[in-house]
Structure formats: structure tokens, C-alpha cells
Amino acid sequence: MTTKSVPLATPVVPAKRPSSNLIATITSWRVLLSIAILCLLPWVLPSKALAVNVLIYGVLAMGYNLLFGYTGLLSFGHAAFFGAGAYITGIAIGQFGVPWYGAVLLGVVGGGVLAFVIGGLSIRTRGIYFSMVTLALAQLVYHVGLQASSWTGGENGLRGFTVAKIDLFGVSINFLDPVNKYYILMVFAALALWFVSRVLNSPFGAAIEAIRENETRARACGYDVERTKLLSFVLSGLICALAGTMSALHLAFVPLDVLHYQTSGMIVMMTLLGGASSFFGPFVGAFAFLLMEDVFSLWTSHWQIIVGSIFILFVLFLPKGIWGTFLAKVIR
């Protein structure tokens, strides 16, 4: 460390790089920019189904990234919240006749409550234990979903809650039309984008990043680390549950697989492929993963071996993911 004294009168101004200016502009407009891209998506991608999946899994990965990328907690149990959102929405519509907006709200709140319980337990553990405990607790939820078949349909999945039209403010929209469906679900995605951006810009957003960088120091600075982690866990669970309700509305079907740990693993893969701890990363990752699934499954039913290998290469050589690596290149 060099101790070079700087005269107080002449403040040191770092030379501004032109590219960092561009990044700053993009960052301040990131929500509107993402929405603009999402608006174009169904017309650019080969199928509307792929576009809807990018929406759903993009929101899912983004919610997950709040915890993984920004708080630095590697959860392997986020399928539980995605699944809870989907199941609660389906059960509310199919078995209780709740209108769609009530069912979405119930699904999101239910996922949040589940996140509070699982988060409360798993945050007591540290480091590598956290991943194992979240995985085990999510697997518990999977077994509950399997056993409570009178509610969830067990292994056959949940059916019989098709939402044919969306009524809002006296307007009735045909929800079975793929374009309408996409833009209605996009409204949810836009809300989630705005919400996450808002959270990241708030003092709370700075606090979770402080915990990720150095937990001991954050604690010494006076942050209540446990409460902040739990809140981050719950917020992340809420957004993943929203993705679950979107998936239920889209498919009019909830397969038991949504709760399986393979789903949790897929969320982790998407987030890492795109780039954790960046705003656009999870969406890019979800898009890349779904595109790979689409392309490789045409060649072989064993497409997972290719995706798995690509994932291994990313962990080894591109840990920042597609978007994170791109950002690092541009900023430099």
C-alpha cells in the first residue's frame, strides 16, 4: 500500500470512459428497455410457445438471481416456490372457483409464505450447508405434492382449471389466443422486472450485495444479516411463485415435475449460463437454455448430455455467464 498524500484543494476525478457512460444510461433505462425487447420477442422467435417460456423462465431465473447473484446464497430448492405458485393458482381456480386475479394473488402470497418457512430454517445454516438444506426441504415439498394427490393430482399432475378468457375492467380478452396470452403474461413479467429493479436500487439492494461481498463486515457495519437474508429469500420466493402462476395460467396444467429438484437445478443452470449478479443475465440465460433445449432436442432425446456439458464448460471457463462476460468486455 502506498501512502501518497493528495492535496485537498484539487479533487481527484477519474477519467470517464465513454463506454461506462453508455452502460450507465442502459442501467437507468433497464426496465423499459427489457419491456421493449420482450414486446418484440414473439415476432422474432420461431414459435410463440418459446416466447411464452422465455417470459416465464426469465421471471423465474430473475427472482432466483435476487438470492443467488445478489445475496450470494446458492439455493437448490427454488422449484418449491415455482411449484407452490403453480399449484395454488390451479387449485384455487379449479377446486374453489376463485377468479384468475385472486388465484394469481393467492399463488404469489402462498409461495411467499412457503419461502418464509423454508428460508427461516435454511438461513440458520451457513455456506455449503445452505444449498443442501434448501434442496432437502424442497424435496420435502415435492413429496407432499406427490402424497396429497386428492389436491394436487399426484403423479398425474393437476388439470381442469383452464382460463379461457381474462375479464378486467369490463373488457373480456380471449386468453386462448397465443398472442393475447403472451402480452397478458408479459404484463406480469414487466411488473416483476420493475419490482426487482426497484429492490436493487434501494438501500436494501446495497445491503444484500454487502452481505454477498463480506458477511462479517456487513454485520460489523450494523446490518441485521439474518433478517436481510430472510427478506431477500422471501422476495425471491415471491417472484418465483409469480413465475409459477404464469406457468399454470399458460399451460392450464401443473405437472408434478415442477416441484422436482431437476427444476431447481434448471433454474440454477439458466441463471449461471446468462450471468448471475447482472440484471439482464437471468433472462439471457433462460433464453439460451430454452433455445438449446429446442435445438438439441431435435437432434437427440439425450439433449441433456449436451446442455450438461456446456454448463460444465461455463463453470470452468465462463463463470460470469454470457451476459456477464459480454458486460466485462464492453466496460473494459
Next chain:
Amino acid sequence: MDAELILIQLFSGVALGAILVITALGLSIIFGMLGVVNFAHGALFMVGAYGGLWVASLTGSFWWGLLVAPIMIGLFGMIIEWLLVRPLYGRSVDDPLLLTFGLSYVLVEAVRIVFGNDGIPFPTPSQLTGVANLGIGYFPIYRLFVIVVVAVVLLLLWLALEKTKFGLIVRAGARDPTIMRVLGVNISKVWLLVFGVGVGLAALGGVLAGPMRTVNPEMGSLVLIEAFVVTVIGGLGSLLGSVVAGLLVGIAISMTALFAPELGTIVMFALMALILLVRPRGLFGKTA
């Protein structure tokens, strides 16, 4: 419910627990020495079961499968450490976990390609079929055999770690790898071997479990989660913890199967949640 039935179920739980012990021990050793959570452990257990089946069908003898498959897969584990895990030392602790997760994907699909999607029955060797009268009831011989094999392996492992010079190096390496390097020990070789032994133990668990269930590509995922639960209850990195918690979970699972079958595997997670509330670092984990 009569006492003999409970006794037989208890015994069955110990046999199930023995397999959990040997698998979780592999996970725990790798973590304790290298600080790596091997997410591919369940997949390697599954590969072990297929490997045992394959060697047994080639040689016509279960015993060759039991002996050769764990060694082969242990060597494969050493290749994994050398090729994939080693570049990640010094990076975030999450990275090896993520990498081995990707590896488990690849292994499961590779087995699907070679052996197909459907389960394959693993015949119990003819010498070990039937039941034995132990004076207090009749017990399946194969399960007795599993308990004996696991007990012998545990004893050998304990002797190797506590009574040999190599064991001393391994234990010291777990405490402070830097000092070991300064003292002129090639710690990388030690880690290579430890990873191989840990993976070999998973494969041994797979071969032993084979005749107790059908062998299928998905069998590893439940085992991985069971091994996680065992290590969380016992305390990650604690060998004694793995043994106690493995037996505990095995007995708990098989007792629930007797009294409340609809609860299935849920009881295991309830046990884990309870332990976490009381002792977040597990029964035998060191407190921070």
C-alpha cells in the same frame, strides 16, 4: 403388532442405513478434506450399481462386480478431480458444487444412452439368497451381508485414517493444507486419492444396494438427497456423524414404512428440520 415384525423391520432399517452410511461417508470425506460438495455423488452411486451389474454379467460372478466396479469408478473419480475439480480450487465454494451438478446431468444421460431408460433387475448372488435364523427371528442373508461388508469397510477406513502415516497426512491436510505444502507434502496427490476413495465409496454403496432394488438411471437422485440429509444431521465432515446419522435415518425410514407408509420419505426431512432447529451444524459438527 408383534415384536418379531418390529425387530425384522428394525434390522431392515439397519441394512438400509448401512448403505446410507457408506455413501454419506464418501460425501463427507470429500467435503472434510477438499471442501467440495460432490453433487454428482448420487449419480456416481448409480453408475456404481450399473458398473457392478456390468462386471458381474461379464464375469458371471457378483463378487467380481463388488470388487472391481468400486475400484474402476474410484479411478474415474480421480480423473474427475484432476480434470474438472482441480481448476476450481481457490474459487468460490459454490463452483465445484455447480460443476458436479452439471456432471450428474451428463452421467445420468450417458447411462441412459448405454443401458436404456428402463430399470434392470440386479439378481442377488445365489450364495446370499434366503434367510438365516439368528435365534430371535429369520433375517434375509443378503442384508446381513451388507451390514457386515459396511462394518468391515468402516473398520479399514478408520484404521487407515487413524493408524497409518498416510492417514496422518490426510488429517493434517484437512486442517491446514498450506502448512502441509510448506512441510514438503504433495497435497494435490493426497486430494486426488481422497476424491477417488470418496467416489469409490459411493460406487460401493451402489453395488451393495443393487440387489435390494431395481437399478435405474434415476436411482441416484434420491440417494443424493438422503446422503445430504444424513450429512446435515450428522455434521458435514464428521465421520462418526455420518455413521450415527446414517443408521438413524435408515431406521427412521424403515420404521415409518411399517407404521405410517403414507408418510414415506417425509419423516427423514422432518428429522433434519428438527436437528437444524436445535443444532444448526448437525449432531457432531464443530460449532463455529
